[in-house]
Amino acid sequence: MPRPRKQQISLEATPYYHCTSRCVRRAFLCGLDSLTGKDYEYRRQWVEDRILFLGEVFCIDVCAYAVMSNHHHVVLHINMAEAQSLTDLEVCERWHKLYKGTLLTQKFLKGELLDEAQWLAVKEKLDHWRLELANISRWMWALNEPIARMANAEDQCTGRFWESRFKSQALLDEKALAACMAYVDLNPIRARMAKTPESSDHTSIKRRIENQETNNPQPLKLAEFVGNPREPMPQGLPFHLQDYVQLVDITGRAIREDKRGFINNNLPPILERLNISSHEWLVLTTQFESKFKSLVGCKEKLMLAAKALGLQRRPAYANCEAILH
Incomplete structure (x- = not known):
């Protein structure tokens, strides 16, 4: 049974992660589908533009990426220091670039007066959004979900476009x-x-x-x-x-x-x-x-990360020891 994502990502182990998502259909995400003859090459630009956009909105740095025919790769860095340094207004501005927010956060963004109860409700939202802006699962969802909607609308169909879970590897x-x-x-x-x-x-x-x-x-x-x-x-x-x-x-x-x-x-x-x-x-x-599996690094870092994540087994330990020493 797959481990919950929150049990696979730990800032104590590393802020760097390699993530990849694959298209679930036979048809290509991008490029030329040899079975149908339809060219989806232009969709690669959709994905690249979204990756770069999210790199500016989230407190997650994009280290590397590649958009392929039926999957994409990203190497991400969780910049928690940046997330903690953002003002409440900056958190609100960034979140509203992605989502509508609430009526109260819209009022806050416009500089309208809020009473104490309203401000407490806004503050609670902002504290949650601050954490979400440094959340890799949220980043990947914000990348994949809009692309799936656009592709489904273009293909005139519904249902999953991506595999149910993105894969991640901690780079130690x-x-x-x-x-x-x-x-x-x-x-x-x-x-x-x-x-x-x-x-x-x-x-x-x-x-x-x-x-x-x-x-x-x-x-x-x-x-x-x-x-x-x-x-x-x-x-x-x-x-x-x-x-x-x-x-x-x-x-x-x-x-x-x-x-x-x-x-x-x-x-x-x-x-x-x-x-x-x-x-x-x-x-x-x-x-x-x-x-390599979910954890990648030298044997010392692998053992420390496995302990921090509560893993009884050390994934791909032999390869990490042989290749990364």
């Missing part, structure tokens, strides 16, 4: 985070939908490369790379952007079908710092979901 350390982000960004290359990261449509890596090449002044809407860990450590991904982009590019070329599985020796220092060999890296970036 830097190795797991870097490997999972690269795994997500390289999805189109493994699926032979693209040959290079910069040509991988509807992925975070393409968005990062384009932003880097054009020096686009517009917000990237993705989690920032802040460099190697240090004290004090700013909020963001603990890698250098150039190292990560170079590493993903080299890896993408290594896993192309017309290339042998080999990574150039002139690797950026990110792998050396993380103590991951080129062989281990190729395994991680091609078999991440199949090798």
